[in-house]
Amino acid sequence: MKFTIFQNSRQGPRPYNQDRLAYSYSKDSLLLVIADGMGGHRHGEVAAQLAVTTMTDAFQRMATPALANPAKFLISQIELIHKLIAQVTEQQEMLEAPRTTIVVAVVQRGMLYCAHVGDSRLYHFRDGHLLYRTEDHSIVQSLYNKGMINKDEMQHHPYRHKIFSCLGGDVPPKIELAERQELVEGDTVLLCTDGLWGAVTDEQIKHALLGSSISENVSGLLDAAEAASVEQGDNMSAIGLQWGNRLHSQLAVSTIQLPTGFSTTIMNPSTRSDIDLNDPLLQDDLSDDDIERTIAEIQVALQKTKRNK
Numbered sequence: 001m002k003f004t005i006f007q008n009s010r011q012g013p014r015p016y017n018q019d020r021l022a023y024s025y026s027k028d029s030l031l032l033v034i035a036d037g038m039g040g041h042r043h044g045e046v047a048a049q050l051a052v053t054t055m056t057d058a059f060q061r062m063a064t065p066a067l068a069n070p071a072k073f074l075i076s077q078i079e080l081i082h083k084l085i086a087q088v089t090e091q092q093e094m095l096e097a098p099r100t101t102i103v104v105a106v107v108q109r110g111m112l113y114c115a116h117v118g119d120s121r122l123y124h125f126r127d128g129h130l131l132y133r134t135e136d137h138s139i140v141q142s143l144y145n146k147g148m149i150n151k152d153e154m155q156h157h158p159y160r161h162k163i164f165s166c167l168g169g170d171v172p173p174k175i176e177l178a179e180r181q182e183l184v185e186g187d188t189v190l191l192c193t194d195g196l197w198g199a200v201t202d203e204q205i206k207h208a209l210l211g212s213s214i215s216e217n218v219s220g221l222l223d224a225a226e227a228a229s230v231e232q233g234d235n236m237s238a239i240g241l242q243w244g245n246r247l248h249s250q251l252a253v254s255t256i257q258l259p260t261g262f263s264t265t266i267m268n269p270s271t272r273s274d275i276d277l278n279d280p281l282l283q284d285d286l287s288d289d290d291i292e293r294t295i296a297e298i299q300v301a302l303q304k305t306k307r308n309k
Helices: 044-062 070-091 139-145 151-156 202-208 214-227 288-308
Strands: 002-010 019-026 029-037 100-108 111-117 121-126 129-133 188-192 236-243 263-267
Touching: 002 019, 002 214, 019 044, 019 236, 029 044, 029 188, 029 236, 044 070, 044 100, 044 263, 070 100, 070 111, 100 121, 100 188, 111 121, 121 202, 129 202, 139 151, 202 214, 214 236
Parallel strands: none
Antiparallel strands: 002 236, 019 029, 019 263, 029 100, 100 111, 121 129, 121 188, 188 236
8 A cells, every 4th residue: 555644633713622633554554544522521631532542443353464354343443433432331330421422444455344323424536526425424424415405504503513322421422434446556545534624615725635744634624723723713623535545655555575464553643732721621631641551441341251161
């Protein structure tokens, strides 16, 4: 495989960043994942961190060097994350379950697989044309599908960012698996949270990704979203993938020479700043270390349960 990839996240006007994102790759497989912790629920970053960590950990265990069944992997791991959130909620004695969206993609043998829950999106572009975009699990999208509102009304509807499916919710999530798509040299794939696509249009996204550098393209897109979200907005995160090496980027990754058992994960660093530490709602916040430790404990317990069956 040859590809160029870039990821980044901006806090925006929010007091802290609840987005989490990462990518992993082995010799024959590539994973990209973004989770947007839901700010209307406490500890959204816990759910988002758990989602990204669980997905990348599973990929590193199972992509040796390729996943046996990418579609089944996506569905089963997203279902597992939903269950893990419930266990974290009980173990940490949280007052309410943390919640998150997720969009995750696997590229293997030149094919793109994608699954999502909520309104974090994946875009697939070829030669400046949009080939595919995930459909939001949102109230506004549902109203549009039923013919109750038009596209213009969607842009400014008060329920624009209200979603009906997420991980950690009271009901099992609606996991949407897209039909697999072939990638060709030069294709661009973008994963992003609603903080980005809510601040810029699909047309702006398309034009921003036409440049010759995926890192500059994604950075410029985040700059535009951040400029449009000075007073009102959300955390904004994106992972951009340029497939192949048609542009001969010095940042291109080639996995041809990688050992069969090798895999690596690049986790985007989370940021938290400008938090009022005296805020009683934040007194019991979990640190990233707390989250990682809890995930590890639950995974050990799960493995013991499987062995005892």
